[in-house]
Amino acid sequence: MSLGAYEDLVHELTRLDADTTASTAQATRQLERRRETLREARSDLDEQTMQLAELCARLRATTPDLHPEPAAGDDADAALTQAREALREAESARIATVRAGQRPTLLPKAHHVLRELLIYGSCMIASLVGQLIYLAATGGGGEAAVSVSVLPPVLATIVGYVLVGVANRPRLPLLDRSGKPIKTVVPHNPRLGVTLAVCTMALVIYFAFFA
Secondary structure, three states: OOHHHHHHHHHHHHHHHHHHHHHHHHHHHHHHHHHHHHHHHHHHHHHHHHHHHHHHHHHOOOOOOOOOOOOOOOOHHHHHHHHHHHHHHHHHHHHHHHHHHOOEOOOOOOOHHHHHHHHHHHHHHHHHHHHHHHHHHHOOOHHHHHHHHHHHHHHHHHHHHHHHHHHHOEOOOEEOOOOOEEOOOOOOOHHHHHHHHHHHHHHHHHHHHOO
């Protein structure tokens, strides 16, 4: 082998060694970047999971298990993919939990008039049952019958008004675009309660004095 060929061979080996070293360093940097991204994803996942757990505890709901199972071996790409999927699931679950908490407590998907009718109606039925029991025991008539015909429906309306406020109030406040709470306007519709109370009074008066 001539001296020139030998020098060319040494130069080629040196170049190959430098390329190998550069490739190894680049692969190491890429792996470290992936691991750093994975650590950030897992940190974000832990934060999302903690927020979700706090929301579920506040709403008395079951907290889903969103921690991904560890990837087999030391595959950073697979672990990063699992962490990103779990992070998306955690974000979706948190948004869904917040939206559920921002709905009314009773019958969250129903119209507020239906809730109010149910609550006021239940109060009036309870009042009517008590009034009829009293009339059956006393025989009706007299000033006491007038008081019994009027006062229980009035009290039932007040109780219904309070219960409607509780049932229509969301468990979590609504937020604006900047994340600040918005003052919640809770519908009460007292005219519905008064209307049902008047009907109850009329019915009891009929049974007390005319039936």
